[in-house]
Amino acid sequence: MPRPEIDIAGVFAPHDHKTCASRALDEAEARLLAEGARLTPVRRRTLEILLESHRALGAYDVLDRLAAEGFGRQPPVAYRALEFLVQHGLAHRLQRLNAFTACLHPGSDHNPAFLICRSCDKIAEANAGEVREALADVAGHGGFRVERATIEALGLCNACAEAEA
Amino acid sequence: MPRPEIDIAGVFAPHDHKTCASRALDEAEARLLAEGARLTPVRRRTLEILLESHRALGAYDVLDRLAAEGFGRQPPVAYRALEFLVQHGLAHRLQRLNAFTACLHPGSDHNPAFLICRSCDKIAEANAGEVREALADVAGHGGFRVERATIEALGLCNACAEAEA
């Protein structure tokens, strides 16, 4: 049971998202405290914006929100905040989407596989341990040493699959 | 033995690349013939350009080459040719790099994992069967059905690892 409270199904099913989000925010604060990094107003607000849903937002979507709330309105404002969050494990970047999503369990170090529902656009993080193992294995047979890997799956979540039927 | 002639190590090690490339081109022609699609001059040239190395090229790199050879010099020229190649399985798009690379064995249907060497920038395709299986497995436990997946690994190839040492 690697991730006790939030799991894949939990993201896609209706749930008490307020609790879900505030828990993630708490964990984020704890982690930054431990690392001695500062969760400044822009950064905090950026994280909150990402945490509003389980979807991914483009940098410019975030920027619009920030600008509307009185922060700077130039791209670097958003990109810097997002980069900070990603670097401290509080958010993830989705390569397929050129977009960012909040990490739901920033407490634990991880490197998840992403599950992107093509219907509701929500995003779940899956434990990628075995996937990475399989990847390292096949790569290793060819003499290639994997250092980092992007694993992003597009598909249909349970809730949307039921809705379609 | 799913892929007999070109394997991961074969890409990174010195090899007779002319043969390597012309074989891929031949397979590409055969495949298009079977599908009833046309390998027009721009498309063919685009594929040849990609086949010149095992690296990935950005759309604008390709465009520069095409323009210099008398083809159109506007972005859609390159993007359309590349999209055609990708859609017919003759090239792949690397999400991490915003770039394209020729497929080395377009004959067989496949959906590889990509191994990107951070030192020499070469790219190999690895059989992703077991990786996808592991991914489908972990996703399935959360009720998520994977339809397509991006698997891109960054690391160090054998040749570059030896060179570093």
Added chain:
DNA sequence: TTCTCCATGTTACAGAATAACAAGTCAACC
């Protein structure tokens, strides 16, 4: 206090991708 680090903001630009339209090619069909 003063100095330094870091964070925030700006302007300006670079890089990646697509929308919308015009014109040419080519084979099928009358």
Added chain:
DNA sequence: GGTTGACTTGTTATTCTGTAACATGGAGAA
């Protein structure tokens, strides 16, 4: 042979994404 219709290639213009370079301001250390 000429016409039609699908496809291909080309253009202009615009949008979306991301970064470089520089100026300002605050909070803590010396």
